[in-house]
Amino acid sequence: MYIKMATLANGQADNASLSTNGLGSSPGSAGHMNGLSHSPGNPSTIPMKDHDAIKLFIGQIPRNLDEKDLKPLFEEFGKIYELTVLKDRFTGMHKGCAFLTYCERESALKAQSALHEQKTLPGMNRPIQVKPADSESRGDRKLFVGMLNKQQSEDDVRRLFEAFGNIEECTILRGPDGNSKGCAFVKYSSHAEAQAAINALHGSQTMPGASSSLVVKFADTDKERTMRRMQQMAGQMGMFNPMAIPFGAYGAYAQALMQQQAALMASVAQGGYLNPMAAFAAAQMQQMAALNMNGLAAAPMTPTSGGSTPPGITAPAVPSIPSPIGVNGFTGLPPQANGQPAAEAVFANGIHPYPAQSPTAADPLQQAYAGVQQYAGPAAYPAAYGQISQAFPQPPPMIPQQQREGPEGCNLLIYHLPQEFGDAELMQMFLPFGNVISSKVFVDRATNQSKCFGFVSFDNPASAQTAIQAMNGFQIGMKRLKVQLKRPKDANRPY
């Protein structure tokens, strides 16, 4: 037993000494596996940790401080078992935080009470964070609270939530100016308390000035956060791929597109255009694609592997996947501990179905708005699914065509399109909902720039309605689409 432990510890020490020799350790791999590690050599000096030791998360660390700089600060509370600065897996960039495990549980408690929010490290504008890592906590107990009044303070929110359990943390989200964003995080001591608060408070009231009733739900998982950020970034950078989001729930298709996009960006980033944003975005895309694979082997696409790939459209390695549903990256997830049905996991892709926990909020539209996206889910999209089945993994067919209008009730007016959307992108975005007979983005004649609105015509009114339901309010970057029926030519025109 002891011999086994000692052997393991020695192995780690060896890794550490290899990775600190400054040779050949690529960022993000061996380089950050062992920050401060166990001392090599004499087994009597190999630290053991308590079986009930606590792994601490350390936040608000200046990015120029590494393990050896941090060590003295924390050593005064006890013997350190492990200290690791977190680094980005692709860029090797210091993430400004670390994990710290003391040999003794007591040291961790002492360090937490002595340091957490008690001092601010040089160059930081928030105090250092010292608290048990997320991995130490049992179950989901952090809530996102939306649709608060912007005047409400932490105390107001606490008062609202304290009846349901012990609140460990309560934070109003604020912009740089200190103004409330109208939402908050509330962390309870247990999952049950959090669930009780959801049951009692979600949709229970509408705060003055809020556009919808109170939202109380479990905060996003990491996966969801990543997806949401990606979507925002893609929108902002004009890389929005219209199919990827409506089909987010059908992992395989979205994934193929994402991988195409990532490969494209990686090769562009390689191709002599030293655009750090493109490189960053490529890395993010790859992370996201990898997330989607959920254990399936990702196509090998490292930022350094695409040097000779022409920046063409064809992806070098879109996996051949027989059925979009069968390989859905999320169907493999176990049901949530809170008893949500497994089907809900299908939507974990940053696109949320209506919150299932709300017995009080009856209006689905309102709920959809309360969620991340106004998007109803695949049941509403037999046409969309048919398209995927037939077309996967090729993009839907792009048939060149004349501008033509459909019958009344088949023509949509779409506002708040991304600036870079042309007719083709507009059509792609709406193809899932039926047969698009024309798409037209309006362009400023002087500048040739899109005016960010356009028309789409279907060949039947049902498709048009489905498209409105799915895409009206759909968020792209900072904007939400407005999708409505085009007014008939002679309506409302008394002259």
Place this chain on the structure above:
DNA sequence: TTGAATT
């Protein structure tokens, strides 16, 4: 309307 960061 999802934090500054969670291997």
